[in-house]
Amino acid sequence: GENVEQHPSTLSVQEGDSAVIKCTYSDSVSNYFPWYKQELGKGPQLIIDIRSNVGEKKDQRIAVTLNKTAKHFSLHITETQPEDSAVYFCAATQGGGADGLTFGKGTHLIIQP
Amino acid sequence: DAGVTQSPTHLIKTRGQQVTLRCSPKSGHDTVSWYQQALGQGPQFIFQYYEEEERQRGNFPDRFSGHQFPNYSSELNVNALLLGDSALYLCASSLATGGDTEAFFGQGTRLTVV
Numbered sequence: 551g552e553n554v555e556q557h558p559s560t561l562s563v564q565e566g567d568s569a570v571i572k573c574t575y576s577d578s579v580s581n582y583f584p585w586y587k588q589e590l591g592k593g594p595q596l597i598i599d600i601r602s603n604v605g606e607k608k609d610q611r612i613a614v615t616l617n618k619t620a621k622h623f624s625l626h627i628t629e630t631q632p633e634d635s636a637v638y639f640c641a642a643t644q645g646g647g648a649d650g651l652t653f654g655k656g657t658h659l660i661i662q663p
Numbered sequence: 664d665a666g667v668t669q670s671p672t673h674l675i676k677t678r679g680q681q682v683t684l685r686c687s688p689k690s691g692h693d694t695v696s697w698y699q700q701a702l703g704q705g706p707q708f709i710f711q712y713y714e715e716e717e718r719q720r721g722n723f724p725d726r727f728s729g730h731q732f733p734n735y736s737s738e739l740n741v742n743a744l745l746l747g748d749s750a751l752y753l754c755a756s757s758l759a760t761g762g763d764t765e766a767f768f769g770q771g772t773r774l775t776v777v
Contacts, residue, residue, distance in 0.1 A: 551722075592771075593667075593771050594706065594753070650708035650710075652708065654705055656705050
């Protein structure tokens with residue numbers, strides 16, 4: 551089955567700086583890669599996703615890149631703000647979001663004022 | 664438009680008991696997936712229901728079972744509870760086919776087994 555590795559487990563950045571979280575996956579048939587943000591006491595919230603026919607996707611301060619050959623994908627957050635502090639999870643699956651997702655272990659992003 | 668709703672929000676059960684958790688999907692969604700999230704870990708896929716049948720299953724024992732109703736809502740049942748079943752149980756809904764295939768999560772049910 552699919553295995554997703556996520557790094558780093560904790561990331562502390564100064565407010566206004568950029569943050570990068572990296573994930574690798576093992577199953578070459580995976581074709582859908584969402585990123586979720588989870589705040590304390592809440593369920594994961596989808597923030598951006600990318601499908602295997604696209605190399606990069608951007609939504610305001612958030613971007614995701616995908617390298618299918620190397621089987622890794624990354625989340626980039628620019629101009630970080632205090633409200634970006636949360637745990638971020640990457641995930642992978644085949645068949646889009648309608649199939650079961652395999653998650654990484656999460657990255658605790660801390661934005662220092 | 665209500666998102667994914669789960670009940671109850673918190674639950675305390677004794678080892679060996681049985682528990683039922685409930686989920687209502689986002690309006691328009693027909694597929695419900697259940698995940699277990701242990702403290703400090705990522706969610707783990709338990710199973711998925713579509714058209715009232717279990718369509719996919721993760722690596723969880725038969726003590727974990729589920730059901731989907733004609734209105735697409737779903738239940739997760741866990742029998743013979745173990746201390747290790749203590750976790751946040753998340754429900755996610757999605758559309759099996761069509762353009763919107765993203766999975767949206769509820770706020771979860773925090774289960775504590777004592």
